[in-house]
Amino acid sequence: MKQFQYIRPATQQSVLDAIAKPGVKILAGGSNLIDLMKRGVTSPDKLVDIQKLPLHGISQNLGNVRTVSVGALELNSAVAEHKIIKEEFPLLSMALNAGASPQLRNMATVGGNMMQRTRCTYFYDTTMPCNKREPNSGCGAMEGINRMHAIFGTSDKCIAVHPSDMCVALAALDATVEVKSKKGTRYIPFTEFHKLPGDTPQLDNTLAKSELITRVIIPNNHFAKNSYYLKVRDRASYAFALISVAAALHIEGGTIKDARLAMGGVAHKPWRLTAAEQFLKGKPGTAANFEQAAQLAMQGAKSYGHNDFKLKMAPASIVEALSKAAGLV
């Protein structure tokens, strides 16, 4: 690991002053950043540890629009185990518990989880070309071993996937990200926080370097009874997703009043399945309808050889997640 300076400011203002400068990275839980620094994938000159900032806590706002606010420094394990989250947003709890290991969930924060980098092996291997690690150096995965890689929203520069489970659930739940900078506060819809690779795969998201994630706000919903997070992976636990599906249904009298669907392991960002959601609205929650929704969701999918299996695994996973959410199986 290259040498770096370390500071732990006590105020948000000091953090915002520090992160505006080049070569500076924010340190929260460190479970991904320290890993990347050890491997030389990233070599910041200075780490700004934000653990002293008051960005903890989970609270309910019972105003006109009922919401739950989750602080950016709240630990993944604490969010997953929190009473409000377990009871009202079980999808988020399930997704968090599907991610990483208990030890890592005790370290990883909500904001850090959103900022984690892809686990594409070519990104991690500094001897290989990678447009994400080093712009215009090429892509090792495109014609390399791309079993874990994207089937949606790829570009000719990058086919990496976003590795988070938590983010798939938050994208499905229409969460909003609150970020602060010296200019003030900005709110980013969760589905617009992460971006597709396009010509700039080095950028994972739309957060400016001078901005700090302060909390995530989730609107109340009617999905608690019929939610399911399905994660398909190479071993039973503690592995990144080949495919994951966040399914949330609002069912009344056998009819789907509203639906939310998002996939992980298939794109550079959590992949919302809006066409499938629209299709399911107003229809009974039957296996046949779930099959059709899954087919709609697969439009535009493109595979790269080793990940051809995802074209079959993805729709099957969507059907399974919807069936579990609806209580059919």
Place this chain on the structure above:
Amino acid sequence: MEDLNNGLGADNQHEPKENPRRDFLKKSSLLTAVALTPGVAVKAAESHLDEKVAAAFEKMPVNITVNGAAHKLSIEPRVTLLDLLREQLHLTGTKKGCDYGQCGACTVHVNGQRVNSCLTLAITVDGKKVTTIEGLAKGEELHPMQEAFIKHDGFQCGYCTPGQIMSAVACIREGHAGSEAEIREYMSGNICRCGAYPNIVNAIQEVKNGGQQV
């Protein structure tokens, strides 16, 4: 309060005297480190990095309580908690497996929560309480989980065992040892290459069902 950062003289009192191999390794790696440092610094200075090197070499004060003993230390920011424990405090029970947060051999408790010490910068543990495998037993009396691992053959080579035991204790404390399936899920961050998993699960279930204080 004891300061363990005084060099080799002070270190020896924390080591069993009859371990010349480990002692030699320790001394030789320290000498290697000392021998290498000037070269690195010179090279950095040549490439006009001298300011950065000066700043980074600056050690920072840290107060950490490990297994009940308070330590006032001075460390470089990039030292991980794992390396601090093993190299400076000579608590070599905590193992370095993958060093990238994938195997769990380095699991310790920080303020009662299990974490991967290999991905934790020691500087971030300032003011916190760390418990390692050495802190579980009460003198000669083993912790119930240690007893159970021995009774159930919860290990073969033993390298992952300290991490497994730290995780197993946390697993019960967190309330995630309710069934075999739950234990397996909540122990998934600890890899055992010998494949002692069934015996590890049995050990945890016995401690859980025995209702002993963990």
